Amino acid sequence: MIVLSVAVVLAICAGVTLAGTWAIERGYPPSGRFVDVDGGRLHIMEMGPSDAPPVLLLHGASGNLGDMRLALGDLIAARYRVILVDRPGHGWSDRPDGHDDASPARQAALIHQALVALGVKRPIVLGHSWSGALATAYALAYPDDVRGLVLLAPVTHPWPSGIGWINDLIATPVIGPLIAHTLILPAGYFMLTPGVGSVFRPQTPSADYAARTGVAMLLRPREFIANAQDLAVLKDFVRAQAPHYAELKMPMAIIAGDKDPIVYTDIHSRAIAAQAPQATLTVLPGLGHMVHYAAPGVVMKAIDDVAAKAAR
Secondary structure, X not given: OHHHHHHHHHHHHHHHHHHHHHHHHHHOOOOOEEEEXXXXXXXXXXXXXXXXXXXXXXXXXXXXXXXXXXXXXXXXXXXXXXXXXXXOOOOOOOOOOHHHHHOHHHHHHHHHHHHHHHOOXXXXXXXXXXXXXXXXXXXXXXXXXXXXXXXXXXXXXXXXXXXXXXXXXXXXXXXXXXXXXXXXXXXHOOXXXXXXXXXXXXXXXXXXXXXXXXHHHHHOHXXXXXXXXXXXXXXXXXXXXXXXHHHOOOOEEEEEEOOOOOOOOOOOHHHHHHHOOOEXXXXXXXXXXXXXXXXXXXXXXXXXXXXXXXXX
16 A cells, blocks of 8 residues: 555656646747757857857856856857857756766767867866866867866865765666656755755845746756766766866966855865966855856956967
């Protein structure tokens, strides 16, 4: 009887998840274009003049290109060609090879394919949080095709803690997908607001942040699984990549907050700044993880400085 009751509850939750996924996708349709890559497509949005120097904006975990667009898109597009990307498995981008696409190196390869198809050459690559590992992987793989790097509260080195029990669970084969397709979306609606608040702490997000960035897209099963997989492989990836940061010869600006509760500045930003030969580090007092929202002018100046150094 108990087993039957559980099965009924899971079936109901699976139906709610299907309906909820449909409603979320209807509420947040693609805002850009699709570019073919090996095995699938990436969703990409462009802003600004097409003949201006390009800046590639890479969002962090648990998000999509809407986060970068809201914080920085219009500001940067006044002077640069802005390329916003839904990372593989996030937003409207495919994840052609499933779990294998969790690697920042693999995501870098797919995004590079898309940029080549668009004719984008030598962008400044800006990565926030999880995409600190992606931006540096991109620059290490394609050093001659990167004008410079801007890293915002970046993950760059291994850290002592874990990735959270829910991500460990969802990244587990069989049981993870079962939970993702039944329980995550119904429960997740109640967790979105406090979750967003915790990422912004000690600052606070605008009241319409979640609605304008489409954070709810994370609750779709395929994206929640992709996000958990991304987090599960990250520590081992940066452990292997970190010894190579001295090879990054391009101009690099790193911006972090000294109150970041998500990605610790001492472990990551200060460490890579000490390794990369052309890196400059700006640590902003009193700011947390979302430095692109708290200090967009500082980010803009960093992009301009990197562009100027690259031109010289």
